[in-house]
Amino acid sequence: MNARATNAYWGRSGLERTILETLAAAGMNVDALTIDDLAPADHFHSGGKSATLRLARLAELRPGMRVLDVGGGLGGPARTLAAEFGCRVTVVDLTESYVQAGEALTARLGLIDRVKHRIGDALALDVGADAFDVVWTQNSGMNIPDKERLYAGFARVMRPGGLLAIQEPMAGPVQPVVFPVMWARDAGTSFLRAPGEMRAVIGAAGFQVRAWDDVTAEAVGPSTGGPGPAHSVQRIVMGQALDAIVRAGQRNREEQRIVMIQAVLDLARSPRR
Secondary structure (H helix, E strand, O other): OOHHHHHHHHOOOOHHHHHHHHHHHOOOOHHHOOHHHHHHHHOOOOOHHHHHHHHHHHOOOOOOOEEEEEOOOOOHHHHHHHHHHOOEEEEEEOOHHHHHHHHHHHHHOOOOOOEEEEEOOOOOOOOOOOOEEEEEEEOOOOOOOOHHHHHHHHHHOEEEEEEEEEEEEEEOOOOOOOOOEOOEOOHHHOOOOOHHHHHHHHHHOOEEEEEEEEOOOOOOOHHHOOOOOOOOHHHHHHHHHHHHHHHHHHHHHHOOOEEEEEEEEEEOOOOOO
16 A cells, blocks of 8 residues: 555544544543543544444454454544453554554553554554454455455454454445545545455455445445534544535435445455465
8 A cells, every 4th residue: 555645645643632622622521531422533434433333243242352453543443342342452554643643542541451553554464473363444445456465464364263344335336436535536546346346355365254234324424424523533534625525425325326334254264375
């Protein structure tokens, strides 16, 4: 992945300070934040925290599981998995300002013993000899054209019999996508594939489907034309550009140009190394 371009598009300086100031303006006590207080500002994916909870239950996550959250951004899902499901989570993201802000927010919520943040590339995961029970990813693959390499890389960092839990926008039956979307101003940096093709790609990487759910109707948020508070992370990061994204998102959802899939898959065979 192009780290410079990724950081230029997504990165924001002083992000932790901006988030705290926005939450304070919404009437929250930033010195006593809870997971729920922070959720609108740190779950940067469709459906917010409720979508994270749905996927975690679908995956039947259990205390003690070691989770690698790829493209985990500010760490909202990771902190939720740690606090509410007892998991130990490593967050990898290419956007440096998100990793820095995520670390600060994790410390503020007292979760540094269960959530770690690292700068890293989803296509070149450098997690040493770790073998994770679960690879988790929510709305992180849309800018990546090489899906084959992406999912093969997921398989390589998992223990035998491990679990893949994904939430991903995919190409709907009506094309083309209406831009701008949250992750791209135009088609040059958006790489969605249809659900059937995605199942084939993920299967070729060694995974077997346990659950594959279309959650387009329920995973609604600012990026899909739904309402969002002023302290949503989408508004904090995108500012006034969010208005056009919301309008396009509503069309993409209503006209079936983009569908949202949650899926849980088992690593059925050992990947090539």
